Amino acid sequence: MNTEWVTTYGLVPTPVFTCVCPWFSIGIGGGTSGVSDMSGLRHHNRWIYCYMDQRLSALFSRRSVRKYTGKPVSEADVKALLEAGMAAPSASNRKPWHFVAVTEPARLAQLAAIHPHGKMLSSAGLCMAVCGDRDISPDFWVQDCSAATENILVAAAMLGLGAVWLGAHPRAERERDLKQRLGVPENVGLLCLVAVGHPDEYPDARTQYDEQRVHRNRW
Amino acid sequence: MNTEWVTTYGLVPTPVFTCVCPWFSIGIGGGTSGVSDMSGLRHHNRWIYCYMDQRLSALFSRRSVRKYTGKPVSEADVKALLEAGMAAPSASNRKPWHFVAVTEPARLAQLAAIHPHGKMLSSAGLCMAVCGDRDISPDFWVQDCSAATENILVAAAMLGLGAVWLGAHPRAERERDLKQRLGVPENVGLLCLVAVGHPDEYPDARTQYDEQRVHRNRW
Numbered sequence: 001m002n003t004e005w006v007t008t009y010g011l012v013p014t015p016v017f018t019c020v021c022p023w024f025s026i027g028i029g030g031g032t033s034g035v036s037d038m039s040g041l042r043h044h045n046r047w048i049y050c051y052m053d054q055r056l057s058a059l060f061s062r063r064s065v066r067k068y069t070g071k072p073v074s075e076a077d078v079k080a081l082l083e084a085g086m087a088a089p090s091a092s093n094r095k096p097w098h099f100v101a102v103t104e105p106a107r108l109a110q111l112a113a114i115h116p117h118g119k120m121l122s123s124a125g126l127c128m129a130v131c132g133d134r135d136i137s138p139d140f141w142v143q144d145c146s147a148a149t150e151n152i153l154v155a156a157a158m159l160g161l162g163a164v165w166l167g168a169h170p171r172a173e174r175e176r177d178l179k180q181r182l183g184v185p186e187n188v189g190l191l192c193l194v195a196v197g198h199p200d201e202y203p204d205a206r207t208q209y210d211e212q213r214v215h216r217n218r219w
Numbered sequence: 220m221n222t223e224w225v226t227t228y229g230l231v232p233t234p235v236f237t238c239v240c241p242w243f244s245i246g247i248g249g250g251t252s253g254v255s256d257m258s259g260l261r262h263h264n265r266w267i268y269c270y271m272d273q274r275l276s277a278l279f280s281r282r283s284v285r286k287y288t289g290k291p292v293s294e295a296d297v298k299a300l301l302e303a304g305m306a307a308p309s310a311s312n313r314k315p316w317h318f319v320a321v322t323e324p325a326r327l328a329q330l331a332a333i334h335p336h337g338k339m340l341s342s343a344g345l346c347m348a349v350c351g352d353r354d355i356s357p358d359f360w361v362q363d364c365s366a367a368t369e370n371i372l373v374a375a376a377m378l379g380l381g382a383v384w385l386g387a388h389p390r391a392e393r394e395r396d397l398k399q400r401l402g403v404p405e406n407v408g409l410l411c412l413v414a415v416g417h418p419d420e421y422p423d424a425r426t427q428y429d430e431q432r433v434h435r436n437r438w
Contacts, residue, residue: 053299056374058277059306080272082433083426087278088369089384095427100434107436139389143410146365147384150307153366154373155275165308165366170358183438191362207302208314214301215319217326219402 052207060205062154065162066120068197073103073125077159081128081196084155088147091140097148100129100182114177115193118166126196128152129178131188142169145191152194162199167192271426279424281373284381285339287416292322292344296378300347300415303374307366310359316367319348319401333396334412337385345415347371348401351408361388364410371413381418386411 052060078101085099102108103126112121121127130149132141149165156163168175168190179190271279297320304318321327322345331340340346349368351360368384375382387394387409398409 053295053302055377056299056303056306058377059303059370059374062306062308064308076272080275083272083428084275084278086428086432087275087281087426089281089283089372091386095429095432098432098434098438100436100438102436104436140386142361143365143368143386146362147369147372150366150369151278151373153308154370155278158274158277167310167359167362181437182434185438207306209302209305210314213305213314213317215317215401217319217321217323218400219317219319219404 051209052205057205058158059154060207062157063162063203063206064164065197065199065201065203066164066195067200068120068123068125068162068195069200070123071125071198073161073196073198077161078103078126080159081126081152081155084151085128085130085148088144088151090144090147091137094137094140094144096132096134096137096141097145098131098133098184098188100131100184102127102129102182110181111178111193114181115166115168115174118193118195120164120197121166121193121195124195124197128194128196129182129184130191130194131184132191133188135187141189142191145189149192149194152196156194156196160199161196162201163194163196165192165194270428271424276424277377278373279426281376282381282422282425283383284416284418284420284422285383285414286419287339287342287344287381287414288419289342290344290417292380292415292417296380297322297345299378300345300371300374303370304347304349304367307363307370309363309366310356313356313359313363315351315353315356315360316364317350317352317403317407319350319403321346321348321401329400330397330412333400334385334387334393337412337414339383339416340385340412340414343414343416347413347415348397348403349410349413350403351410352406353408354406360408361410364408368411368413371415375413375415379418380415381420382413382415384411384413 082099090096102111108124108127109122111127112118130145132145134141137144153163153165168178175190184190301318304316309315321330327343327346328341330346331337349364351364353360356363372382372384387397394409403409
């Protein structure tokens with residue numbers, strides 16, 4: 001039991017077997033709250049593993065985090081997030097992406113005022129605008145930039161940061177205003193903003209697995 | 220040195236400092252080839268870490284893998300990949316996705332014949348068709364399903380599987396033929412197929428970080 005975590009975040013252990021495990025169950029775990037595993041991820045409750053595949057905890061730990069402490073994001077972490085984004089696959093490996101990494105507080109406040117769901121940007125340490133060059137990949141830039149965005153979000157969780165995807169494209173007005181503010185060229189789409197900061201809330205890891213969305217061999 | 224790996228895959232260590240490290244360097248590592256880290260990922264050459272942030276090795280290990288041994292993908296792994304896909308974020312949390320998990324060899328061969336870049340499907344253990352319900356999320360289903368696809372690809376790497384994204388939408392003819400074969404309803408888009416199998420090739424982990432795609436504070 002890591003007492004510091006429990007004290008700091010007010011975590012309480014959840015009883016085992018509160019969750020249903022239809023046909024797959026491994027790693028019921030140690031049963032303390034606020035633990036760290038070998039990969040550096042924080043898990044506030046190991047019991048959640050009774051219905052998620054423990055090998056993928058890094059993915060389940062990626063949750064939308066909208067509250068930040070206000071502490072800056074280090075340059076090393078900014079670089080790591082960019083490396084993660086650019087490790088994504090892209091159609092025909094065209095890599096149509098561009099990233100605008102905003103860390104200046106005044107600019108973060110401006111973006112917070114533009115995006116209708118972006119208030120948290122004023123306390124974020126970083127806003128990563130994920131953009132795609134339509135000239136490079138007219139048909140697949142949205143998919144490629146979405147994969148890059150998901151990599152950035154997963155990377156943030158791996159680095160102990162919190163992040164949330166704030167959609168822009170294809171909301172025309174929102175995309176236009178953000179592009180104007182950031183100086184993004186005409187032929188480049190602005191897919192989304194990713195707000196990143198040191199988390200001040202800790203949603204539990206989860207999947208949203210739903211058997212009704214699964215079809216075997218054909219629909 | 221794990222001799223078995225070296226023997227099996229014919230890996231050779233790469234000299235240190237062959238790669239440039241402009242402004243970030245941690246974890247030069249142990250310098251053997253074919254090693255496993257605590258997360259279960261396989262890294263064929265630790266030296267690559269000299270220019271990638273070691274904390275994100277799970278993301279850099281996701282590479283497009285197109286050669287498989289033909290061994291089936293276990294039901295536990297199919298389930299884990301579905302959990303990963305459904306752990307992705309979605310606009311307004313609408314979760315427009317559906318997944319057709321194809322494991323029957325005859326059906327895999329059919330899909331291999333339809334997709335112009337899908338020959339490897341005939342030796343894959345699984346083809347996951349990632350679909351999105353336009354009625355649930357007309358404007359964001361492509362982005363949401365792309366994030367789910369990237370989660371599946373990263374999860375495959377974490378599970379020791381190899382996978383590759385085979386695009387469908389918005390290639391109209393390809394999407395139509397695949398939908399028809401899989402019985403996907405009219406209002407549902409088929410974003411892509413993900414071929415998954417036990418890998419018979421092992422591309423090195425990488426980022427494709429490119430400083431020319433990075434803008435600070437504004438474009």
